[in-house]
Amino acid sequence: MQTTLDGIGLHELFTSGYRNLKKNMQAINELNVFPVPDGDTGANMVMTFGGGLRTVSGETAHIGQYMQTLSRAVLLSARGNSGVIFSQFIYGLSRGLAQKESITFPDLAYAFTCAKEDAYRSIITPTEGTILTVIREAADFLTENAQKYPSFEEGFDALQAQMTATLKKTPELLPVLKEAGVVDSGGAGLVCFIDGICAHLRGESVDDIPDWTDISAPAAQTVDFGPDSRLEYGYCTEFILQLMNYKTDLSRFDLQKFTKPLEEMGDSIVAVHNDGIVKIHIHTFTPELVLGYGRRFGEFVSVKIENMSIQHSQVQQEAPQREKVKYAIIAVASGAGIKEYFESIGASYIIDGGQTNNPPVSAFLEAFERFDAEHIVVLPNNSNIILTANQAAESYTQCDVRVIPTKSIVEGYSALSMMNLWCDTVEELLEDMSANLSSVTTGYVTTSIRDTHMDGLDISKGAYIGLDGKHILASEASRVEAAKKLVQQITAATPKEVIIFFYGEGVNEEEIAELSGFLQTEYPMTDIGFVAGRQTVYDFIISLE
Amino acid sequence: MRDYIILTDSTSDLTYEMRQQYGIEYVPMQYIIDGVEYKASLDWESHNPKEYYDLMRNGTRVFTSQILKDTYYEAFHNAISEGKDVIYIACSSALSASINVARLVAMELTQKHPEAGIYCIDSLISSLGQGYLAMEASRKRAAGLSAADTAAYIESIKLCVNQCGTVSSLEYLRRAGRVKASKAFFGNLFGVKPIIISDIKGQNYAYKKAKGTLNARIAIAEHIRDAANGVYEELFLTHADCEEDILLLRDEILKIAPFKNVTVSTIGPIVGASVGPGTVIAFCHGTEVTIEGNE
Numbered sequence: 001m002q003t004t005l006d007g008i009g010l011h012e013l014f015t016s017g018y019r020n021l022k023k024n025m026q027a028i029n030e031l032n033v034f035p036v037p038d039g040d041t042g043a044n045m046v047m048t049f050g051g052g053l054r055t056v057s058g059e060t061a062h063i064g065q066y067m068q069t070l071s072r073a074v075l076l077s078a079r080g081n082s083g084v085i086f087s088q089f090i091y092g093l094s095r096g097l098a099q100k101e102s103i104t105f106p107d108l109a110y111a112f113t114c115a116k117e118d119a120y121r122s123i124i125t126p127t128e129g130t131i132l133t134v135i136r137e138a139a140d141f142l143t144e145n146a147q148k149y150p151s152f153e154e155g156f157d158a159l160q161a162q163m164t165a166t167l168k169k170t171p172e173l174l175p176v177l178k179e180a181g182v183v184d185s186g187g188a189g190l191v192c193f194i195d196g197i198c199a200h201l202r203g204e205s206v207d208d209i210p211d212w213t214d215i216s217a218p219a220a221q222t223v224d225f226g227p228d229s230r231l232e233y234g235y236c237t238e239f240i241l242q243l244m245n246y247k248t249d250l251s252r253f254d255l256q257k258f259t260k261p262l263e264e265m266g267d268s269i270v271a272v273h274n275d276g277i278v279k280i281h282i283h284t285f286t287p288e289l290v291l292g293y294g295r296r297f298g299e300f301v302s303v304k305i306e307n308m309s310i311q312h313s314q315v316q317q318e319a320p321q322r323e324k325v326k327y328a329i330i331a332v333a334s335g336a337g338i339k340e341y342f343e344s345i346g347a348s349y350i351i352d353g354g355q356t357n358n359p360p361v362s363a364f365l366e367a368f369e370r371f372d373a374e375h376i377v378v379l380p381n382n383s384n385i386i387l388t389a390n391q392a393a394e395s396y397t398q399c400d401v402r403v404i405p406t407k408s409i410v411e412g413y414s415a416l417s418m419m420n421l422w423c424d425t426v427e428e429l430l431e432d433m434s435a436n437l438s439s440v441t442t443g444y445v446t447t448s449i450r451d452t453h454m455d456g457l458d459i460s461k462g463a464y465i466g467l468d469g470k471h472i473l474a475s476e477a478s479r480v481e482a483a484k485k486l487v488q489q490i491t492a493a494t495p496k497e498v499i500i501f502f503y504g505e506g507v508n509e510e511e512i513a514e515l516s517g518f519l520q521t522e523y524p525m526t527d528i529g530f531v532a533g534r535q536t537v538y539d540f541i542i543s544l545e
Numbered sequence: 546m547r548d549y550i551i552l553t554d555s556t557s558d559l560t561y562e563m564r565q566q567y568g569i570e571y572v573p574m575q576y577i578i579d580g581v582e583y584k585a586s587l588d589w590e591s592h593n594p595k596e597y598y599d600l601m602r603n604g605t606r607v608f609t610s611q612i613l614k615d616t617y618y619e620a621f622h623n624a625i626s627e628g629k630d631v632i633y634i635a636c637s638s639a640l641s642a643s644i645n646v647a648r649l650v651a652m653e654l655t656q657k658h659p660e661a662g663i664y665c666i667d668s669l670i671s672s673l674g675q676g677y678l679a680m681e682a683s684r685k686r687a688a689g690l691s692a693a694d695t696a697a698y699i700e701s702i703k704l705c706v707n708q709c710g711t712v713s714s715l716e717y718l719r720r721a722g723r724v725k726a727s728k729a730f731f732g733n734l735f736g737v738k739p740i741i742i743s744d745i746k747g748q749n750y751a752y753k754k755a756k757g758t759l760n761a762r763i764a765i766a767e768h769i770r771d772a773a774n775g776v777y778e779e780l781f782l783t784h785a786d787c788e789e790d791i792l793l794l795r796d797e798i799l800k801i802a803p804f805k806n807v808t809v810s811t812i813g814p815i816v817g818a819s820v821g822p823g824t825v826i827a828f829c830h831g832t833e834v835t836i837e838g839n840e
Contacts, residue, residue: 417734418754436756497757498736529735545756
């Protein structure tokens with residue numbers, strides 16, 4: 001049990017928090033729902049905090065001094081809306097802990113209250129249902145309850161639970177989130193950060209934390225702004241300004257007065273001032289006026305200007321277009337490689353989702369809307385998603401929607417691989433797609449998150465286990481060995497003709513080569529395939545048909 | 546009544562014995578390996594089947610070329626000189642343009658020799674399906690039918706020759722441009738075997754999928770059974786250097802469709818170049834083909 005925390009300990013917690021934030025960066029990026037995104041939230045938060053973390057040594061025992069150094073550095077590297085708010089949150093914590101050498105968990109109540117104040121102060125018109133709400137309710141929770149938790153372990157676990165609950169209700173507070181079927185991205189980033197802290201307190205690595213949601217590849221970017229284009233959305237303009245003594249009176253600098261004229265020049269303004277450094281984020285059609293105005297007070301540390309019409313056109317390319325088709329096949333999948341693969345073999349659209357990230361009904365409805373189809377066939381590819389898919393199918397009235405209750409990615413593959421989009425009736429299509437489902441076995445290889453005894457196997461934490469969806473059939477020190485054993489166990493029970501490995505993020509070529517050699521030797525008559533699924537959680541998802 | 550020769554070409558996959566038995570001649574196409582042109586001999590004069598398909602397995606690309614005008618001229622002219630007519634049963638026009646050349650040559654020759662009849666028949670199929678039509682023509686000749694009557698008969702039954710097979714990889718057919726199958730249908734699939742028929746236009750058409758080799762055999766057997774429609778006379782099987790597979794397919798078909806006669810041959814170099822090693826195909830005379838492939 002950890003009851004006190006100093007600067008060195010906090011640095012460790014923050015490092016773990018940062019690592020988890022980074023791990024989930026892409027997933028957080030994808031939560032961006034705004035038609036005009038000013039950057040990617042996940043990346044912005046990672047760069048914001050990472051930029052700060054890199055400049056501190058982690059050897060400062062005095063927690064107040066540690067926080068002062070860190071928060072200033074974080075402020076300087078802050079970017080994007082959520083990044084700026086995040087940096088203010090960190091600055092607020094440092095303000096709250098300034099005089100402390102070390103702290104107990106209840107001390108965080110005051111620090112969080114300061115963090116809340118500073119975070120709200122940075123936004124001209126605070127919006128609820130965002131990272132701000134997550135911070136505010138966390139601060140309120142600690143004010144009420146921090147005394148109940150003598151240890152950091154218990155305290156952070158409770159805090160994490162509270163913040164997750166707030167995050168989950170962000171769609172209720174912010175209609176745009178609800179429409180998009182996502183939670184607030186900045187809030188999600190903050191929760192990831194806290195998740196990482198909790199993991200460290202539990203003595204775990206962030207790799208043990210299930211992903212907040214799955215990771216997907218960014219869409220291909222094309223710049224679409226030519227000589228005849230119109231500047232429709234202005235520029236996302238950010239700068240960090242060092243206030244100069246010869247230009248302004250630093251002691252009497254008033255951020256509100258400073259930002260007032262900016263409201264005439266643009267919107268979405270975020271403004272921060274700490275220790276003579278001002279950070280501004282604004283959407284404007286006249287960045288030159290904004291910069292000119294800013295420079296009356298100081299000199300720039302850095303400036304970033306991005307044309308939002310280009311960002312917008314990128315979003316538009318991904319925007320729903322109603323495609324007229326006889327059959328539209330909508331599959332739920334996670335793992336960038338798996339998604340790409342499913343699209344390459346005929347899925348019309350992929351809904352991001354899986355075990356750790358069950359898509360809501362709205363995500364299905366939004367996907368259905370994309371097609372002007374006679375029939376839509378849905379592959380939920382997870383037993384926890386079938387009900388949602390059914391509900392969506394029932395509530396959709398514009399065309400016939402059928403759900404094939406595929407329980408895994410592997411069953412989804414089986415259905416996709418057998419479909420024939422030229423068949424005359426949807427019944428034939430469903431028959432083809434369902435034909436082989438009963439003979440499909442799904443194998444998984446992942447790491448055990450705890451020591452346990454199950455299915456007659458002694459399994460130690462961190463061991464690679466092989467499952468067939470119901471039972472653990474293998475527990476080995478390496479994932480390749482676990483995969484081999486698993487395949488042997490499954491094929492011993494039922495001979496298989498086709499074995500496909502969807503290998504996850506981090507599996508290397510030597511491992512693939514070893515498995516490939518093994519399979520060719522052991523199963524010479526079997527068709528063998530490898531797909532870079534790039535999924536997380538499962539090192540291998542194995543299809544045996 | 547004028548006597549007539551029955552002529553086919555390198556895609557008929559008729560063995561020497563079959564050609565002898567039925568009195569069938571053939572005009573050769575050519576195949577090209579590493580820039581060297583070889584006669585596409587049905588008797589494997591330049592490479593034996595194992596050598597040939599191993600070259601393909603090892604990645605050697607084999608190109609093919611259609612029948613030369615002079616080859617047709619010589620074959621047709623020789624027959625006419627002997628006072629004979631010609632029935633030429635050609636490879637499907639969807640797979641080879643040879644028949645167009647044949648028709649040109651036939652026109653030239655019949656203008657000079659108005660007494661001669663040269664019947665060029667687009668078989669709309671290849672391999673032993675085409676070979677079977679030549680055998681049928683031979684049988685009609687033996688039964689005393691004239692060239693014109695035999696040609697009309699062959700025209701009337703050619704769409705009743707059913708083909709059903711599978712390949713080890715669609716890549717060969719796709720590269721040769723000799724299959725109708727959309728990319729989404731078979732792109733990047735593992736363990737999915739295309740079930741390929743010859744459609745009403747004589748195109749190879751991957752009309753169905755089967756998961757795994759066993760299911761593919763079952764699907765082919767069922768297709769052939771349904772096509773034969775209860776009349777189990779002759780079954781023709783060809784393979785591209787995979788004898789074990791073709792015998793398994795034979796057994797699978799005979800389980801549900803007890804054909805009285807089974808003929809097995811090797812897929813010759815021209816068809817082989819576009820279907821690739823590991824291909825198995827079954828043919829039978831049955832109900833008329835009605836399927837037309839689309840992308």
